[in-house]
Amino acid sequence: MDEALLRSLTPSVLGILVRRGADFAAAEDAVQDALVEAVRVWPADPPRDPKGWLITVAWRRFLDAARADTARRRREDVVDEEPEAAPVSAVDDTLQLYFLCAHPSLTPSSAVALTLRAVGGLTTRQIAQAYLVPEATMARRISRAKRTVSGVRFDQPGDVATVLRVLYLVFNEGYSGDVDLAAEAIRLTRQLAAAIDHPEVAGLLALMLLHHARRVSRTAPDGGLVPLAEQDRARWDTTLIAEGVEILQAALARDQLGEFQAQAAIAALHADAQRAEETDWVQIVEWYDELARLTDSPVVRLNRAVAVGEADGPHAGLAALAPLDDSLPRHTAVAAYLHERAGDLETAARLYAEAARKAPNLAERDYLTRQAARLNSRSR
Known part of the structure; x- marks a missing residue:
């Protein structure tokens, strides 16, 4: 049974039923019934036209349900007039x-x-x-x-x-x-x-591919979080990176910049660096400026503060962080990192511990707790 094929056919089969006049909820139920029937029948008797088979079975299931519901008798009469209507x-x-x-x-x-x-x-x-x-x-x-x-x-x-x-x-x-x-x-x-054909659709696809290319390097064998700067870049999927960059370049060439294209451009700059020290932080800050202009998002400005800290030094990063609401998710972790970069280890340790208590998941909490312990051991 080709589950991937079934899943790929689902939206077009559902769309055809709705186009023929089926109520969305009833059509979706009928398609699910057809998928269950396909799982039962296809292994022993695979159809020559899988999509046509699903449309036929789903349509019959919908009509059966419509006939059983007297309140929908009028709709049944209408939709049953042209059961073989050509799909759009x-x-x-x-x-x-x-x-x-x-x-x-x-x-x-x-x-x-x-x-x-x-x-x-x-x-x-x-x-x-x-x-x-x-x-x-x-x-x-x-x-x-x-x-x-x-x-x-x-x-x-x-x-x-x-x-x-x-x-x-x-x-x-x-x-x-x-x-x-x-x-x-x-x-x-x-x-x-x-x-x-939409540049932001391409931008989102590029962003997903570029992020997904780093997936296997984000966690240690024990499940611990590995931050971007410490990831083994040899494990990044260069095929996905190349595809993401190509899609992004084609989208940017259309000169219709959107937030997903800007995010993808930032991800591409990270992917382009062979080592963390080679990251083009100046250009990343420029892209964050574009992204902030497009979205006016506090989270974007928080991430921009990190980039500014890398491009212009930790004190500049802290200055960029200062106007932001400290209740923002991960604000405290960013402040801890920048204070550590600035040499204020006592403040950084305190902030890492505070950020750990606010962490949204166990992996992040454990990572931040380890950072606090590392700095506390150095200050003794």
Whole structure:
């Protein structure tokens, strides 16, 4: 059974059912039924036309459900008039599904779950495992999301920026359970890039590839966090880096700069350095300036302070950090690092310990705790 094929066909099959007049929630249920049937039937009797098989089975499941519901009798009569209607462009269907699943009426978590289910073709169990929540909880979240978008017109233009943010949320979840969400996000973004010619879609894909290229070097054998400057760059995936840089260069050449292109440019500069000491921090600061202009994000300004500290010295970095709210995530860790660079080890140790208490995950907490202990042992 080719699970990857099933997942790749899911959005276009779902889109065709919706185009034929099926309610989104009912169409999604019918497609899931068809996928289950494919898992049962295909190993012994693989179809010559997998997509056509899925469309036929899903459409029949939808019609069966419609006939069983007397309140939908009128819809059944309408949609049953042209059961063999030619499907519209699969690319267009897939694109519309991205927009629908990232509808602004959905919360970010619901948009992510619905995207993974309807566009990614993952099961509720797989999504629940990836997000470390009970399957029943995820099922309710997806059901609510489907009900929310069921009344949304399928032919309305969507917001590319919202779709990209949803995909980036998926990517940043990384890996848990039996689904690699970072790899899944890359797959879906590649699919979106094939469906729409947009420089920011290309920018996000480049950013994902450049980050993913460093994945294996981010953790030590014991699971500990390895910061960028200490990573073994020989373990970086040069094929992914080359592809990411090529995609980014083509996007930047269109002179329609967006935040994901700017982030990808920063990632590319890190990837270009053979050693941490060779990083072009001056150019990275310039890209952070562009990114801050595009987003006016406090988190961007926090990261810019680190870059300024590397380019112009730790005191300049602390000056760039000073106007920012110290409640920002990782603000205390950045302050600790810059104070250490400036030679104020006592303050740095105190801030590392404080940052460890605020850390969002165990790996980061352990790393910051070790930094505090290292400096405390030096000051004795």
